[in-house]
Amino acid sequence: MAVSVEGMPAPSAAPLANERPSEQSLKCSHKREWEAYWAAGGIAHDQSGPAEALRELVEDHRWLLPRGRCLVAGCGRGYDALYLAQRGHACVAIDFCDAAVASAQK
Numbered sequence: 001m002a003v004s005v006e007g008m009p010a011p012s013a014a015p016l017a018n019e020r021p022s023e024q025s026l027k028c029s030h031k032r033e034w035e036a037y038w039a040a041g042g043i044a045h046d047q048s049g050p051a052e053a054l055r056e057l058v059e060d061h062r063w064l065l066p067r068g069r070c071l072v073a074g075c076g077r078g079y080d081a082l083y084l085a086q087r088g089h090a091c092v093a094i095d096f097c098d099a100a101v102a103s104a105q106k
Contacts, residue, residue: 031096038099042076050083058087078104
């Protein structure tokens with residue numbers, strides 16, 4: 001599931017890309033555990049902001065990350081995507097966990 005950031009629409013995908021993976025195909029990714037984690041509030045990994053490594057890259061080494069399109073996979077609450085969008089990047093955030101995406105959309 002894709003989330004647009006700062007009013008930018010999520011790009012449309014090819015028909016096959018819109019199909020949700022089966023629970024069996026996600027077995028190695030522990031989808032049920034992540035859904036339960038987010039259903040319980042998802043706070044163990046919550047940094048209440050973008051990752052420090054991302055902030056350092058953007059603030060100290062801007063030349064390494066020119067403005068453009070970006071994808072944040074496993075977006076969780078969307079802090080990294082929002083941070084990049086606020087700095088002029090066209091950003092799409094995705095997560096296979098529906099509860100994480102719902103949290104990012106708030």
